[in-house]
Amino acid sequence: MPHTAFFAQDRFTHKDTSVNFxxxxxxxxxxxxxxxxxxxxxxxxxxxxxxxxxLPTGYYLDLNxxxxxxxxxxxPATGSASDFAASIQAYLNASSSTTRTYTVSYDTVNxxxxxxxxxxxxxxxxxxxxGGSSGANPRQWLGYGVNPSDTSSAxxxxxxxxxxxxxxxxxxxxxxxxxxxxxALVLEAGDGVDINSxxxxxxRAYANATDLGSLNRTYWEASAAKKLTxxxxxxxxxxxxxxxxxxxxxxMSYRYWAFSYRFxxxxxYHAVGILKALKKYTSTERQITExxxxxxxxxxxxxxxGNYYPAQDLLHWVAPLNFNAWEAATYxxxxxxxVREGRSKGLLWALRWDKITDGTYTAQSEADNGFLLWxxxxxxxxxxxxxxxxxxxxxxxxxxxxxx
Numbered sequence: 007m008p009h010t011a012f013f014a015q016d017r018f019t020h021k022d023t024s025v026n027f028x029x030x031x032x033x034x035x036x037x038x039x040x041x042x043x044x045x046x047x048x049x050x051x052x053x054x055x056x057x058x059x060x061l062p063t064g065y066y067l068d069l070n071x072x073x074x075x076x077x078x079x080x081x082p083a084t085g086s087a088s089d090f091a092a093s094i095q096a097y098l099n100a101s102s103s104t105t106r107t108y109t110v111s112y113d114t115v116n117x118x119x120x121x122x123x124x125x126x127x128x129x130x131x132x133x134x135x136x137g138g139s140s141g142a143n144p145r146q147w148l149g150y151g152v153n154p155s156d157t158s159s160a161x162x163x164x165x166x167x168x169x170x171x172x173x174x175x176x177x178x179x180x181x182x183x184x185x186x187x188x189x190a191l192v193l194e195a196g197d198g199v200d201i202n203s204x205x206x207x208x209x210r211a212y213a214n215a216t217d218l219g220s221l222n223r224t225y226w227e228a229s230a231a232k233k234l235t236x237x238x239x240x241x242x243x244x245x246x247x248x249x250x251x252x253x254x255x256x257x258m259s260y261r262y263w264a265f266s267y268r269f270x271x272x273x274x275y276h277a278v279g280i281l282k283a284l285k286k287y288t289s290t291e292r293q294i295t296e297x298x299x300x301x302x303x304x305x306x307x308x309x310x311x312g313n314y315y316p317a318q319d320l321l322h323w324v325a326p327l328n329f330n331a332w333e334a335a336t337y338x339x340x341x342x343x344x345v346r347e348g349r350s351k352g353l354l355w356a357l358r359w360d361k362i363t364d365g366t367y368t369a370q371s372e373a374d375n376g377f378l379l380w381x382x383x384x385x386x387x388x389x390x391x392x393x394x395x396x397x398x399x400x401x402x403x404x405x406x407x408x409x410x
Contacts, residue, residue, distance in 0.1 A: 008293060008357070008358035008359075008360055008361045009288050009289065009290055009293060009358070009359055009360045010288065010289070010293060010294045010327070010355075010356070010357055010358070010359070011286050011287065011288035011355070011356045011359035011360075012286070012287045012288070012340070012344040012353055012354070012355055013187060013188055013190065013282075013284035013285065013286050013287070013353060013354035013355075013356075014284060014285060014287065014343075014344055014347045014351065014353045014354075015284065015285045015347070016043070016282045016283060016284055017178075017180055017184050017186055017263075017283040017284075017285075018043050018178055018263075018281060018282060018283050019043045020180070020184075022180065022181040022182075023178055023179065023180050023181065024178070024179045024181070025039065025176060025177070025178055025179075026176070026177045026178075026179075026220035027039055027175060027176040027177065027220070028058050028060075028084065028085065028175060028220070028221055029085075029086075030054070030057060030058040030059075030085050030086040030089070030171075031053065031054065031057060031058045031174065031175065031176075032054065033051065033052055033053070033054050034052075034054065037050055037051060037052035037277070038051065039051045039176060041278075041279075042176075042278035042279065042280065042281045043281060043282075044280075045280075045351055045352030045382075045409070046352075046409065047192045047279035047280045047380065047409065047410055048279065048410065049279070050194055050277035050278060050279045051174070051277060051278045051279075051281075052275065052276070052277040053170070053171050053174050053275075053276045053277065054171070055117075055170040055171065055274045056086060056087040056112070056114060056117065056169075056170055056171055057086075057087075057170060057171025057172075057173075057174075057276075058084075058085070058086065058171050058172070058173050058174070058175060059083065059084065059085065059086070059087065059089075059090035059147055059169075059171065059172050059173070060082075060083075060084045060172065060173050060175060060221070060222045060223060060224070060268075061080060061081075061082060061083040061084070061090070061144055061147050062082060062222075062223075062224040062227070063081075063082040063224050063228075064079075064142055065079075065080050065136070065142045065143060065144055066078060066079055066080060066134075066135070066136040066142055066143055067080055067094070067098070067129070067143060067144065068129070068130040068131075068134025068135055068136050068137055068143065069104070069127050069128065069129060069130065069134075070127060070128045070130055070159070071104065071105055071106055071123075071125065071126070071127045072125075072126065072127075072159070075130060075134060075135065076101070076103040076104060077103070077134070077135055077136060078097060078098055078101045078103065078104065079097070080093075080094055080097050080144060081093050081094075081096075081097055082222055082224050084221050084222050087112035087114070087119075087169075087171075088112060090112075090147070091110040091111055091112050091119060092110070094110045094121075094144070095108055095109060095110035098110070098121075105125070106123035106124050106125045106127060107123065107124045108121060108122065108123045109121070109122045109123070110122075116168065117168035117169060117170050117272075117274075118149055118164055118165045118167070118168055118169070119148045119149055119164070119165045119169065120162060120163065120164040120165070121148075121162070121163050122161060122162040122163075123161055123162075124161075125161065126159045126160055126161055127159065127160075127161075128156055128157050128158060128159045128160075129150075129156065129157045129163055130156050131143065131145055131150055131154040131155060131156055131157070132153070132154065132155050132156050133156055134156075137156075138153065139152055139153035146172070146270040147169070147172055147270075148165050148169070149165030149166065149167040149168060149169040149272075150165055150166065150167065151166065151167055152205050152206075152270075154166075167272050168272040169270075169272070170272075170273070170274040171269075171276070172268060172269060172270060173223070173266060173267065173268045173269070174265075174266070174267040174276060174277075174278060175221075175222075175223060175264070175265070175266050175267075176264070176265050176281075177217075177219075177220045177262065177263065177264040177265075178262070178263040178264070178265075178283075179217065179261065179262055180260075180261050180262075180263070181261070182261055183215070183259045183260055183261045184259065184260075184261070185257050185258070185259050185285060186213070186257070186258045186259075186260075186263075186283045186284065186285070187251070187255065187257050187258070187284060187285055187286035188249055188250065188251045188255070188284055188286065188354065189211050189234065189236070189249060189250040189251070189281070189282060189283055189284070190247060190248070190249055190280055190281075190282040190284060190354045190380060191209070191236055191247070191248040191249070191250070191278070191280060191281055191282075192246055192247060192248070192278070192279035192280035192380065193209065193239065193246070193248065193267060193276075193277070193278060193279065194275070194276070194277040194278075194279055195269070195271075195273060195275060195276050195277070196271075196273030196274065196275040196276075197273075198273065199269070199271050199273050199275075199276070201239050201269075202238045202239050205270075206269065206270050206271050207267075207268065207269050207270070207271075208266070208267075208268040209235070209236045209248070209266070209267050209268070210223065210227075210233065210234065210235060210236070210265075210266045210268075211233075211234040211236070211250050211263065211264065211265050211266075212226040212227070212230035212232065212233055212234070212263065212264040212265075212266075213230060213231060213232035213234075213258055213260035213262065213263050213264075214226070214229070214230045214231050214232070214260055214261075214262045215231060215260060215261060215262070216261075216262065217262050218230060218262065218264070223264065223266040223268075226264045226266075230264070231260065232252065232258055232260060234250040234251070234252070235250065236248040236249065236250045237249050237250070237368070237369035237370060238368075238369075238370050239370075240369075240370045240371075240373035240374050241370065241374050242373075242374045244302070244320070244321045244322060244323070244408075244410070245323060245373045245374065245376065245378075245379055245408060245410075246373075247280075247354070247369075247373050247378060247379055247380050248369070249354070249362075249369050249378070251362075251363055254363050254364060255286075255359065255360065255362075255363030255364075257286075263283065265281060280352075280380055282352075282354070284353075284354055286359075287339070287340045287343050287344055288340060288359065289332065289336045289339075289340050291333065291336055292329070292332045292333070292336055294327050294328065294329065294357065295330070296328060297325065297326070297327070297357070298326060298328065299324070299326040300323075300324065300325050300326060300376065301323070301324065301376070302321055302322070302323055302324075302376065303321070303322055303323070303324050304321050305320070305322075320410045322407065322408040322409075322410055323376040323379050323381070323407075323408040324384075324405065324406075324407050324408070325355065325357075325376065325379070325381070325405070325406045325407075325408075326385075326403065326404075326405045327403065327404045327405070327406065328401075328402075328403055329341055329400070329401060329402045329403070329404070330401050331392070331399040331400075331401055332399060332400055332401070332402075333397075333398075333399060333400075334391070334393070334397075334398040334399060334400050337399075337400040337402065338400075341402060341404060344383070344404075345383065345386050345404070347383075348383075349382060349383045349384065350382075351382065352380055352381065352382050352409055353380075353381065353382065353383070353406070354378075354379075354380055355378070355379055355381060355406050356372065356377065356378045357372070357377035357378070358372065358377060362378070376408075379406070379408045380408065380409055381406040381407050381408045381409050382406065382407060382409050383404060383405065383406060384405050384406070384407045385403070385404070385405035386402070386403070386404050386405070387402060387403045387404075388400060388401075388402040
């Protein structure tokens with residue numbers, strides 16, 4: 007029997023939690039990181055332009071100055087576009103294998119990187135030791151795409167693609183280990199950006215008992231005790247909730263957490279609307295067997311005489327939930343605990359959470375059907391109580407409306 011679950015009590019916004027993120031990701035006052043932790047998805051943490059770059063350890067730039075291949079090991083470069091360019095430039099010029107003097111620059115107008123030298127050279131994106139679409143080279147970070155060809159020999163090479171940044175990155179310290187059952191996420195990006203494409207996007211969360219640093223996901227990817235991948239963005243545009251959870255939905259207890267939204271595209275707009283670390287409330291004994299009135303609601307006024315230009319409002323899901331004769335203790339520990347969170351706070355609701363975590367249904371399809379959503383309580387009524395003491399039963403109603 008599938009189990010309905012509610013998720014609330016966000017740990018990322020708890021008063022004991024401290025937050026760290028790179029200076030290069032300090033956004034404008036209109037789109038600070040706190041917007042991502044707000045319960046309203048329309049308030050977003052937007053990546054500044056130019057934003058933040060973070061190259062992992064173990065990446066190489068393969069060059070040919072005319073006498074064969076030269077492989078230069080690059081640093082785990084992080085920071086702004088100018089910081090990133092300066093790091094690569096320093097390592098190229100410090101290498102004992104190169105004979106040229108190199109300059110790496112970023113044009114803020116065209117949003118492109120240029121690598122120049124005092125003599126001709128080519129970049130071996132394809133044929134180099136670290137070349138190819140899976141090679142450990144900075145092709146995507148510098149704007150050369152997924153699988154570029156070797157460049158011709160010249161004194162200067164400008165990337166063919168724009169880059170406004172490659173990552174939104176943030177870390178959290180709970181102060182001590184705290185239980186998290188699931189993470190909820192809403193992302194935004196410019197038109198044409200495919201967040202679900204593994205070639206152009208990667209969305210990850212990490213957890214660990216000790217701090218692995220606040221600047222780069224490389225160390226978290228290598229050493230974090232828990233590494234979570236978020237579910238794909240749903241197909242339907244009205245509900246783009248994504249979730250991350252441990253195997254079979256097991257609870258996770260860690261002090262340090264990190265989140266990374268990595269992107270390789272030419273669009274300047276990337277943002278986080280919701281980022282939550284939540285606690286689960288559910289019953290393993292009772293289930294909602296009927297959703298009467300569940301569906302999409304369009305609050306837009308109809309096109310009609312006297313209203314030739316109706317303002318388009320946001321389509322959203324409404325889920326009226328009926329709890330029929332639940333054991334009193336179960337009802338209080340699940341439904342009433344969620345109600346106590348209040349109507350002014352957001353929550354994650356899943357009709358069949360255990361069937362998502364065991365793979366029976368995908369989070370993507372459940373969201374498309376309105377069975378997984380970020381919402382808020384808009385109505386609550388405890389109808390009847392029967393029985394006595396701990397053996398009693400409670401029936402009630404709860405309405406959740408999706409928040410977009």
